[in-house]
Amino acid sequence: MKAPKVLGAAAITAGLLLLALPCFAHHSFAAEFDANNCREFTGILTKIDWQNPHGYFYLDIKDSGGKVESWSFQTYALITLKRAGVDRQFFVDNIGKEIWVKGCLAKNGRTNYAAAGLLKAPDGVLRQMGQLQDER
Amino acid sequence: MKLLRYDVACTAVLMLFFILPLPTDAQTTEQYTIKVMPPGGPTPRLADGHPDLSGLWLPNSAGQGVSGRYGVDPAARRQFDPKMTPEEPPSFQSWAAAKIKAMTPTELELSKSSVNCMPRGVPAIWLQNPYGTMLVHKPGIFVQLFEVLNNFRVIPTDGSPHAKYPEPLFHGDSVGRWAGDTLVDDGISFDERTFIMPNGWFHSDELHVIERYSRPSMNYLIVQITVDDPKVLTKPWTSAPRRWTLANDKINEFYCTNNHELEELEKLKGLESQGK
Numbered sequence: 001m002k003a004p005k006v007l008g009a010a011a012i013t014a015g016l017l018l019l020a021l022p023c024f025a026h027h028s029f030a031a032e033f034d035a036n037n038c039r040e041f042t043g044i045l046t047k048i049d050w051q052n053p054h055g056y057f058y059l060d061i062k063d064s065g066g067k068v069e070s071w072s073f074q075t076y077a078l079i080t081l082k083r084a085g086v087d088r089q090f091f092v093d094n095i096g097k098e099i100w101v102k103g104c105l106a107k108n109g110r111t112n113y114a115a116a117g118l119l120k121a122p123d124g125v126l127r128q129m130g131q132l133q134d135e136r
Numbered sequence: 137m138k139l140l141r142y143d144v145a146c147t148a149v150l151m152l153f154f155i156l157p158l159p160t161d162a163q164t165t166e167q168y169t170i171k172v173m174p175p176g177g178p179t180p181r182l183a184d185g186h187p188d189l190s191g192l193w194l195p196n197s198a199g200q201g202v203s204g205r206y207g208v209d210p211a212a213r214r215q216f217d218p219k220m221t222p223e224e225p226p227s228f229q230s231w232a233a234a235k236i237k238a239m240t241p242t243e244l245e246l247s248k249s250s251v252n253c254m255p256r257g258v259p260a261i262w263l264q265n266p267y268g269t270m271l272v273h274k275p276g277i278f279v280q281l282f283e284v285l286n287n288f289r290v291i292p293t294d295g296s297p298h299a300k301y302p303e304p305l306f307h308g309d310s311v312g313r314w315a316g317d318t319l320v321d322d323g324i325s326f327d328e329r330t331f332i333m334p335n336g337w338f339h340s341d342e343l344h345v346i347e348r349y350s351r352p353s354m355n356y357l358i359v360q361i362t363v364d365d366p367k368v369l370t371k372p373w374t375s376a377p378r379r380w381t382l383a384n385d386k387i388n389e390f391y392c393t394n395n396h397e398l399e400e401l402e403k404l405k406g407l408e409s410q411g412k
Contacts, residue, residue: 032401077267077390
């Protein structure tokens with residue numbers, strides 16, 4: 001009788017987990033970005049697109065050969081950023097400054113494009129920019 | 137009448153249960169800077185004596201944003217504790233389960249309103265919405281203003297019947313009535329392009345949704361959804377009573393105008409279909 005009880009409990013737990021996951025997930029960044037292909041970036045902030053469903057900011061980043069390329073980084077939805085204390089003015093104030101980002105690359109191979117997970121501006125505060133760091 | 141008795145009983149149980157904050161580990165709670173919001177004062181009332189559900193509500197137990205922040209008590213992130221109020225998974229008919237299972241991860245992602253910017257619809261807008269909702273409540277009328285995609289609903293609570301010839305709508309045709317201190321919305325006639333949950337759970341034209349709203353205290357709104365869909369499910373499904381908390385915040389605009397995800401995921405789907 002013990003085995004069916006254990007199996008039953010396992011089935012209920014699995015069902016609850018399956019159902020609970022989408023309750024809290026907005027959508028999965030990991031569907032579009034590769035959580036196993038993440039890296040750190042450092043570059044100069046050049047622009048912010050403050051639009052929904054996601055913000056995008058742009059960094060000029062030097063590659064290993066010294067060539068500068070523009071990269072775009074996806075953020076949380078603007079409402080989420082704002083409720084986490086990151087507003088548009090934060091990006092405006094940091095344009096032209098050096099920014100550190102940890103982000104993950106797109107699964108479809110699009111170049112110079114990543115989802116931002118963490119960001120550090122010259123003030124040294126580590127800010128969450130997206131879900132990737134939550135999912136790892 | 138059977139539904140009415142159920143609602144009155146549910147209201148009584150929920151009033152007792154949700155007036156208390158979700159339990160947390162006392163030894164670890166102190167380390168968090170964002171905690172479970174206390175219940176607050178008594179339930180505010182409308183001029184007609186019914187609970188006033190007005191306020192800006194967030195889908196968590198913190199009364200403030202929790203995503204993208206450090207120091208959040210896990211209990212403050214959630215709307216219910218599955219150990220205390222477990223939710224059964226939906227019971228799909230075999231053909232429906234097979235249809236969902238056949239979706240690839242990318243197809244599943246493309247179906248999500250958070251990706252394709254289609255309206256979430258009812259009841260998804262209460263089940264899969266991470267943003268705030270402002271409720272404006274007057275005797276006879278219940279207005280829901282959603283941040284997400286700037287959607288809105290106006291639900292009569294004055295005894296109005298369903299439309300004689302209801303059209304399929306993303307938010308359906310809903311009418312509200314009071315069962316004790318619970319406002320019960322009855323919804324029919326839903327657009328079939330929406331999903332109940334962002335896990336492929338689609339619905340048919342026979343979807344019937346019951347939404348139960350209660351406010352056991354100043355800071356807590358409890359929303360419980362029942363989904364009846366005899367073409368897709370083998371039996372009705374009822375959500376856990378989910379807690380929304382009152383936020384001292386403004387409602388935000390959210391027009392989906394710069395959506396890169398659809399294009400990027402379509403490219404990924406194309407690569408997947410080529411076996412790359």
